Structure formats: C-alpha cells, structure tokens
Amino acid sequence: MKPVIAFVLLCSLLVVSSTAEQFDFFYLVQQWPGSFCDTRQGCCFPETGKPAADFGIHGLWPNYAKCHSRSSYDDLTRAALGDVDVVFFLSRRRGKKKCWPEYCDDGNTLSPWEIRDLVASMETSWPTLSCKSSRSFEFWSYEWKKHGTCSNLGQHDYFARALALKAAHNLTAILAAAGIVPSATATYSMTGVSDAIAKGTGFTANLECNRDADGESQLFQVYQCVNRDGTQLIDCPLQMPTKCRGDRVKLPLF
Numbered sequence: 001m002k003p004v005i006a007f008v009l010l011c012s013l014l015v016v017s018s019t020a021e022q023f024d025f026f027y028l029v030q031q032w033p034g035s036f037c038d039t040r041q042g043c044c045f046p047e048t049g050k051p052a053a054d055f056g057i058h059g060l061w062p063n064y065a066k067c068h069s070r071s072s073y074d075d076l077t078r079a080a081l082g083d084v085d086v087v088f089f090l091s092r093r094r095g096k097k098k099c100w101p102e103y104c105d106d107g108n109t110l111s112p113w114e115i116r117d118l119v120a121s122m123e124t125s126w127p128t129l130s131c132k133s134s135r136s137f138e139f140w141s142y143e144w145k146k147h148g149t150c151s152n153l154g155q156h157d158y159f160a161r162a163l164a165l166k167a168a169h170n171l172t173a174i175l176a177a178a179g180i181v182p183s184a185t186a187t188y189s190m191t192g193v194s195d196a197i198a199k200g201t202g203f204t205a206n207l208e209c210n211r212d213a214d215g216e217s218q219l220f221q222v223y224q225c226v227n228r229d230g231t232q233l234i235d236c237p238l239q240m241p242t243k244c245r246g247d248r249v250k251l252p253l254f
C-alpha cells in the first residue's frame with residue numbers, strides 16, 4: 001500500500017475511534033400503555049389510533065455500567081476536540097454523575113426516508129401516548145436525537161434492532177403465560193413478574209413502577225439489557241431503583 005493511502009486510512013481510523021461512544025450496554029425500555037394512561041396526567045392516542053394492549057417501545061438507550069463524574073476522560077476528550085455543547089454542559093453540570101451518554105450529535109436529525117420500510121412496524125410497536133404531540137414520528141425523532149445518536153448505529157439499524165428485539169421476546173405473551181394478565185383489580189408480586197420475564201426471555205430485566213390516579217403502584221416499564229451492538233439480550237449488569245411500593249403491583253387494563 002502506498003504510504004499516502006496508509007496515512008489517510010490511519011487518520012480516518014483515529015477520527016472514527018475518537019468519536020465512537022464508549023457505553024457498556026443498552027436498555028431496551030418498553031412501557032405498558034395502561035400504566036402510562038391511567039395516571040393523573042393521562043395520555044393521548046397517536047394519530048394512527050388506539051394502540052394494541054401490548055407493551056410498546058419507549059427507547060433503546062446506551063448506558064454505562066458505572067456512573068462516573070462529568071469531568072471524566074470522555075468529556076474532557078470531547079471538550080478538547082472543541083465540542084462547544086460539551087464545554088457548556090461541563091460548566092453547567094460539574095460535579096454531577098453521568099450514567100449514560102446523551103445528545104451525541106445534535107446535527108443528526110432523523111430522516112423519514114431512512115426508516116421508510118420500518119414505519120408500519122414502528123406505528124404498531126413504538127406508538128406515542130404523549131399529549132404533547134400525537135405524531136409518533138416526533139417521539140422517534142426525540143429518541144434518536146437523545147439516545148440513538150450515542151448508539152454507534154446508523155438510523156435504520158438503531159430502529160430495526162429495537163424492533164427485532166421486541167418481536168423476539170413478546171413481553172405481553174410472556175407475562176400472560178405466567179398468569180400475569182391486565183386486570184382492573186388483580187395484583188401481582190414483583191418477584192413473580194421478574195421471574196416470569198427471566199424465564200420467558202432467558203435474561204434478567206429491571207422493572208419500574210408508577211402510580212395510577214388513586215396512588216396505587218403498577219408495573220409501568222420493563223428495562224431489558226442488550227449487548228453493545230443491539231442484537232442480543234444480556235443479564236442486566238445493574239439493579240435500578242424500582243419506584244414500586246411494596247411487593248405487589250397492578251397491570252391495569254388498556
């Protein structure tokens with residue numbers, strides 16, 4: 001190989017490695033629509049209509065196995081490279097812990113064209129329930145900008161991998177097989193929910209609760225852990241605070 005070509009190749013390799021995000025795993029976060037909607041805040045259906053009574057994707061989030069201080073090597077490197085946002089962020093949030101990367105490339109906006117073959121599946125599997133906008137595309141754009149730009153994946157792969165993981169492990173069916181079905185009155189043990197997911201998927205997950213309008217604790221989101229290329233579930237390296245009250249939770253109707 002000619003020395004000039006070798007030099008150019010080496011330089012581009014250095015640029016790629018200095019901009020790749022150094023996270024440890026992804027969280028695939030899925031929300032139970034009944035628990036999003038029956039809170040005091042309520043919800044709104046997307047313009048495509050009421051979603052199915054099924055877990056919906058919230059996001060695929062790069063995460064660190066260990067939180068670190070914001071003035072770490074990673075931030076300092078980016079600051080040294082002249083990332084104005086990082087310098088601003090550092091000066092504003094100095095001393096706070098950073099547990100995941102976010103907003104890694106604000107100029108990288110989600111293109112409808114890039115994900116055109118995924119839109120029909122995303123409308124079913126990744127619908128918005130927010131009343132801020134009933135356009136799911138706005139939710140996907142937000143998730144891409146905040147989390148996807150830190151994933152080291154292109155736009156199409158980022159969404160396709162989240163969809164494939166959801167399809168490979170149907171949480172609604174896995175819980176139903178363990179007798180955990182949506183109900184206005186039944187309560188389930190958290191241990192039962194955790195065990196059902198571990199048995200049904202082969203991997204441990206983290207659970208998050210929220211409160212319905214009467215203050216009752218209910219299963220809200222399931223955090224499954226995923227390898228760095230977004231293709232395989234792994235056991236969760238971290239235990240999160242669950243926000244659940246006691247060991248019993250509801251799974252409300254939707």
Ligand code: 5GP
Pocket residue numbers: 031036058059127128129130132139142143146
């Ligand atoms: P994140 O939790 O990814 O940091 O932020 C989620 C953002 O997406 C919030 O601003 C929220 O208002 C918006 N959003 C739009 N649709 C939904 C939805 O269906 N579920 C959730 N959890 N957030 C949504």
